Every structure is written in structure tokens, then in C-alpha cells.
Amino acid sequence: MDTIRDWLKLFSPKAARTNLVLLGGEPTLHPDLHLAVKEARRLEFKSITIDTNGYLFHDILDKITGDDLDFLSFSLDGATRSTNDAIRGKGSYDTVLAGIQKAEKKGFACSMIYTVSDKNIHELDQMPTLVQGLGLKRFFIQVIGMRGESSKDSQSRALQVSKDHWIKTIPQVAKKIADQGIIVTYPKVFLSRDDKFQCAGNVAKNYFVFPNARVYQCPICEDLPLHSHEIQDNKLVTMPRLNEMDLFNLSIPEGCVMNKMIQPGNLAYDKDGNPRHKIACCMLKQELTP
Ligand code: SF4
Secondary structure (H helix, E strand, O other), X not given: OHHHHHHHHHXXXXXXXXXXXXXXXXXXXXXXXXXXXXXXXXXXXXXXXXXXXXXXHHHXXXXXXXXXXXXXXXXXXXXXXXXXXXXXXXXXXXXXXXXXXXXXXXXXXXXXEEEEOOXXXXXXXXXHHHOOOOOOOEEEEEEOOEEOOOOOOHHHHOOOEEHHHHHHHHHHHHHHHHOOOOEEEEXXXXXXXXXXXXXXXXXXXXXXXXXXXXXXXXXXXXXXXXXXXXXXXXXXEEOOOOOHHHHHOOOOOOEOHHHHHXXXXXXXXXXXXXXXXXXXXXXXEEEEOO
């Protein structure tokens, strides 16, 4: 808790403009998560969210209130028990739905995260019906990976979604959910050649802070030693070159540089070798408000 307090304080000078998301792994496994939430509230962060798998360990709902937290965000990766549990583990479907109901009754604002892959995109159109009556305030569609015609890796291909499938499915489902009064957010992913590309590393300030003190500005490279900052003695220290910041300024016709380096399977090229589409920054989201 001392470390969490120190690190929250480090980011607190801009707390009023900062959305704080506590995620994992599973953040409710931390026995003192409630103290971290209360400390963040005391420091007046603009919003505080917990992303959870729904198990809500350590009776977190009994230790904080809806006033302490802006959003409790539940991950569900299938509209049916069998699909979700095959991805997220046996029993997780029922656990998430029960967790949402319990949290709603206690006055928490709940949201849902659906991470789309080839294994569950076919059930996304059932989600508008499933979420009816759950009282959700927000619905987030995320993507695990996208596939271009050049993808060769059969294992990752099994989890990925093609551009056509994405475009035919996601906006329509998002609209149906938004029509129920729920704010829906989903990533743009594919830009046309004329769309302006921007890297969040250059135009926004997002910090992904890890327990090992690494701090990234791009979420895609977070398992690699490319972090731009590190917390040392409770100070945010810029790392020497090369790091992710050196890559943000590179301009390539494929759009996101990190995507091309780390997950190039979602790129497709025409016969002249030109990319068929640019990949947007993964932080670029579309938002549908009811
Ligand atoms: S996903 Fe790509 S565009 Fe977005 S911050 Fe990372 S490198 Fe930049």
C-alpha cells in the first residue's frame, strides 16, 4: 500500500484531469484495493475505475461504495455461458452476471468489456439482448487482434478477426446497445488511406504503470523493454534511447509502427506492395452516446 500511495501521489498533480483505471491481472486480488480506491478519491482523480473478472475478491463491494468509484467494469467474452467460459474459465459467465446484479443493487455504476476475437464475434449480436435490464452505464468493445490477408501464423489467426467481419459487425451492434441508453466505446482499428493517422504517444498522455516500475505510453509494447519511463525513488524518470518514444515519430504507410513491429498479421497489401488500409492507434476509440 505504501508503494501504491507513493505512485498515486506521483500522478496526482494532474489528478483533476486524469482518469485512473485499476486493472490486472485481477485487481481485486489485492487485499487492500479498497484503500487504494479511497486514496485515489482523496487525491481527487477525475474518475476511478476497477476492471474486474467479476469474482470481486476480498469482499471489495463491502469495503467501498458507489461514491468511492466511478465505474466497476466487468469482462465478459461471450453472450453464452459456453463461449464465455471456454475463453475466461468455467463459472465466469454466471459469476460476472451475478456480480453485476450485486454491484448494481449496492449502487455501483457498472460497465462491461467484451474483447472480440474469432472465438466470440459470432455472439456479439446477442449482446444487445443480454445487456437489457442489467443497468449498465457503459459497454466497451475491445479487440484481441486483427487479421489481414498476409497473416501466416495459424495460432494467432485463430483469435483474430478480419477487417470485413469487423466492419460488418461492430458498428451495428454498438448502435443497438447505445439505443438502450448505454454509452458504447469501440476501437476504430482500420483507417482508410485518406484518414489522418495520429499516434497517442505523440498527442496524448497515457501512462500504463506496472508493478515492476516500468511505465509505458503505448499499451501494445508493454511486455517488451521499450518503456519510455520508469519510477525510481518515486520519480518518473525518462529512459535512455532507444525506447517507445523513438518509435512514435516514425511515419509509415501502414499507420501504427508498433503494430507493424509486434502484430503485423493484421496488415494487408495490394499487388504493388501498398498497404490496403492503415491501422489506427489502438487508443483511438469511437464513442456512441445514447
Ligand atoms: S498503438 Fe501505435 S499509434 Fe498507438 S500509441 Fe502505440 S505506437 Fe502509437
